[in-house]
Amino acid sequence: IPNGDMCGFRLRTRRIDADTTLSVMDSIIIVASACTITLPENAEDGQIYIFKRMGGQLTYIILPQGDDKIWGYTSVAESIEVTSSVNVILHYDKINKYWCGGFLSHFT
DSSP states (O other): OOSSOOOSOOOOEEEEOSOEEOOTTOOEEEEOSSEEEEOOTTOOTTOEEEEEEOSSOOEEEEOOSSSOEEEOSSOEESEEEEOSSOEEEEEEETTTTEEEEEEEOOOO
16 A cells, blocks of 8 residues: 555464464464474565563574575574563565564663
8 A cells, every 4th residue: 555544454463382383374473481483384475573572481483494594683593592582573585585583672
């Protein structure tokens, strides 16, 4: 929609407290306990996930088997270990087969 307003559109929020594989319909993921989250094999180009870890538990975000990689600020990986309660944002580039990662940590 190049112009105008849209009302009533929200991304799906999912709360996770056990190991799980995400679906392409998930968007905002609130992690309530220590777990491993696997990204879907059928992710769509431009797929975006926003993760929020609640509390002190350790969370792992891993890729399914395949050629995909996660590109962070300074490195390339097959998994992410989330050690603090930051917001982790991943978006998928299907052509180049990589997830681009970033995070928000502090507000002043």
